[in-house]
Amino acid sequence: MTRKFDRRRLAQYGVVVLVAVTLNFLLPRLMPGNPLALIAGVDVGLLTTEQRAEIIADTGLDNPLWRQYVDYWGAIFTGDFGFSYRSGRPIVEMIRDRLPWTLLITGSSLAISALAGVVIGAFSAWRRGRPEDLGLLTGMISLESLPSFWLGMLLISLFSVQWGILPSFGAVTPASDLVGWEHLKDIIGHAVLPVATLTILSTPGVYLTMRYSMLETLGEDYIRTARAKGAGGRRVLFGHVARNAIAPVITVLAIRLGFAFGGTVIVEQVFSYPGLGRLVFEAVSGRDYPVMQAAFLVFTAAVLIANLVADLLYPWVDPRTRTS
Numbered sequence: 049m050t051r052k053f054d055r056r057r058l059a060q061y062g063v064v065v066l067v068a069v070t071l072n073f074l075l076p077r078l079m080p081g082n083p084l085a086l087i088a089g090v091d092v093g094l095l096t097t098e099q100r101a102e103i104i105a106d107t108g109l110d111n112p113l114w115r116q117y118v119d120y121w122g123a124i125f126t127g128d129f130g131f132s133y134r135s136g137r138p139i140v141e142m143i144r145d146r147l148p149w150t151l152l153i154t155g156s157s158l159a160i161s162a163l164a165g166v167v168i169g170a171f172s173a174w175r176r177g178r179p180e181d182l183g184l185l186t187g188m189i190s191l192e193s194l195p196s197f198w199l200g201m202l203l204i205s206l207f208s209v210q211w212g213i214l215p216s217f218g219a220v221t222p223a224s225d226l227v228g229w230e231h232l233k234d235i236i237g238h239a240v241l242p243v244a245t246l247t248i249l250s251t252p253g254v255y256l257t258m259r260y261s262m263l264e265t266l267g268e269d270y271i272r273t274a275r276a277k278g279a280g281g282r283r284v285l286f287g288h289v290a291r292n293a294i295a296p297v298i299t300v301l302a303i304r305l306g307f308a309f310g311g312t313v314i315v316e317q318v319f320s321y322p323g324l325g326r327l328v329f330e331a332v333s334g335r336d337y338p339v340m341q342a343a344f345l346v347f348t349a350a351v352l353i354a355n356l357v358a359d360l361l362y363p364w365v366d367p368r369t370r371t372s
Contacts, residue, residue, distance in 0.1 A: 152235075153242045157243045158246075170259075173259045173262030184255070188256060197317075199248060200319060220238060221234050221238075242315055261294075299358050313325035
């Protein structure tokens with residue numbers, strides 16, 4: 049039964065990868081505009097017929113569509129995504145330079161929001177119907193409705209412009225020669241506001257999931273049995289209720305981990321943070337299709353890996369979901 053389940057799940061992942069890669073291949077080719085103008089830039093009108101044919105041949109655009117599709121899969125497996133139309137740099141190098149910064153702010157924000165959402169959600173459910181619960185619920189729903197760009201600009205105006213205690217843009221201080229601990233403090237200082245923005249926006253989802261899961265678990269028979277046996281409130285809360293209510297939160301965190309990469313596009317643009325999200329914004333603005341394709345593949349891989357991690361963790365967190 050386990051082997052059959054694994055085969056079915058792997059087949060689902062395979063279909064998702066096939067569809068995602070196919071769409072990623074087709075969308076740029078279906079968009080309006082002359083691809084030669086994007087490759088050659090403003091000088092495309094000055095090119096001779098031979099030069100145009102040479103550029104098209106070098107990029108493989110003269111091949112049939114099916115051949116381009118096969119070559120695209122080959123590039124994915126070899127990790128060769130070509131060169132940027134705008135900068136001429138290898139795309140792999142561009143992603144390698146930007147990805148660590150995105151991982152820094154997304155990983156930090158998800159860790160903080162997971163801890164805060166679980167703790168606050170458990171407390172709110174435990175105090176359900178009381179002023180603390182109603183206040184937290186109202187506040188979290190309000191936070192979830194905030195636009196990310198508005199929240200980021202608000203934090204900049206407060207902490208950077210008015211109070212001047214945190215930098216408002218970039219990942220490091222420009223033209224600085226800081227090393228060691230001072231360099232690390234500089235990186236942390238620049239990451240505080242982007243991390244705070246992402247954390248504030250991510251915590252309500254974790255909180256709401258934990259709260260509703262806790263409320264559902266509190267009504268189970270084994271909880272009433274534990275209370276009837278004289279178990280203390282803290283033991284019931286953490287030993288029985290929270291432990292069994294945490295499973296749905298794992299799924300929510302996995303989904304948010306995957307989509308956090310795409311969600312950083314606006315936040316990184318607001319703070320001029322040199323991550324993968326800002327790279328996507330620059331590629332979209334300049335219609336740099338190869339960079340867009342490579343970045344979207346990274347986003348797809350992040351979503352799939354996050355869901356795979358959730359599938360592996362779920363039986364460990366909730367033994368009832370294990371198959372014999």
